[in-house]
Amino acid sequence: MRVPIVRPTTRGAVLLAVGVGLLVTAYVAREPSLVGVGVLLVGLVLVALAAAWLGLPRLRASRRVTPSQVEAGRPTNVELSLAARGVGVPALYRLDDRMPPSFGGAQALDVPMPARQPIRVAYQCRPLRRGRFRLDRLTVEATDLLGLAQRTTRLRADASVLVTPPVLPLSAARRQVSGTSGETPIPQTAISGPDDVLVRDYQPRDDVRRIHWPSTARAGHLMVRREEQAWDPTAWVVLDSRSAAHGGAQVTSASFEWLVTLAASVGAHLLDAGYVVSIADAGARTFSSRREHLQPRQAWLEHLVDSRLSPETGLGEATRMVSRETSGHLVVALLATLDAADAAQLVDTADANGGWVLLLDDAAGTSRVPAGGGHTDGGLDQGLRILAAHGWSVARTAPGTDPSGAWQRLGVRAAATGVWS
DSSP states (O other): OOOOEEEEOHHHHHHHHHHHHHHHHHHHHTOTHHHHHHHHHHHHHHHHHHIIIIISOEEEEEEEEESSEEETTSOEEEEEEEEEESOOOOEEEEEEEOOOGGGTOOEEEEEOOOOSSOEEEEEEEOOOSOEEEEEOOEEEEEEETTSOEEEEEEEOOOEEEEEEOOOOOOOOOOBEEEETTEEEEOOSSOOOOTTOOOEEEOOTTOOGGGBOHHHHHHHSSOEEEOOGGGTSOEEEEEEOOBGGGGTSSOSOOHHHHHHHHHHHHHHHHHHHTTOEEEEEETTOOEEEOOTTOSSHHHHHHHHHHTOOOBOOOSSHHHHHHHHTSOSSOEEEEEESOOOHHHHHHHHTTSOTTOOEEEEEBOTTSOBOOOTTOOOOHHHHHHHHHHHHHTTOEEEEEOTTSOTHHHHHHHHHHHHTTTSBO
């Protein structure tokens, strides 16, 4: 607790000025009758200031926020407890909780006089942005009953709150495998021996080392082994954190915040579907929600809280991270812009089955062009052609709109290849 600040209120300052003025006038005009009134007014204010400094009790405060982890846009409850050390003169108390604007802004509450038993006040906040917030700026203003003096006390009432990106609902996903009898849903768990090999029809650009010759001999045409990820599927999310793609090097960006929201939604959706989900951004920051995490969804959201824009101009660092992993995983790229170079880097991260791209559009339905150029319409068209030629599915979504339609379109297009739906 800092040293309290005692000062006259507006009313007290006016009375003090009038009192001093009367005393000066009495001295200049030789009017003794004004001295008593001036002394009375000045004395009232001085007594009020002394009572505010000495008579008001010292305070202690504590704060509790429930839940301590909340998604952006959802309400959280704040409870403040205020108690007095000793008994003081009656006063009017006003509590000012100065929280960051992105957490809901300042809250001003009138509270009764604190006693030895704490008084509790509660209110609701709705944080608007992700982040790690530390709430500690609590101010209590006590005013005497005549409204002449005010004491301002700054108290420590620390509480930490983790605000994660919101998770938007997406259409259901399921894992499938293609075999000689068509597509069959893959169960979450299974018991298999060394002879139980999952196979599917050979597709162009499949690795010849994956050809399963016994199944090829039985079927009469080339068959390839499914990757082990079919039983324990893996997905990678590529997050476009390039500052140039979001309008320049800014601390915050509406388009980047929307991509983080999409990453949270896609990751949570795939985790719920049984995938092991990893993420890589343009700055080569990676994270994997492996099975050892007791709460992989929570760990995924906590990681995205700290996502930041990167000065990198390309996706090379992110795609290299993904390419180091084994093939056969699902790659979902969340992009603000796209050109031929981006597309060429992305196609190296997935096998012949391709991947998925969610590309941001502006309100007019056209793709964003970053500050400084570099991603022209021609580059976009060429990038789309490169992705299509390698079996990638692309859908566009505008910031602030429901992404479930775009996600559904990706699933429908990919289902046509017989790999993902």
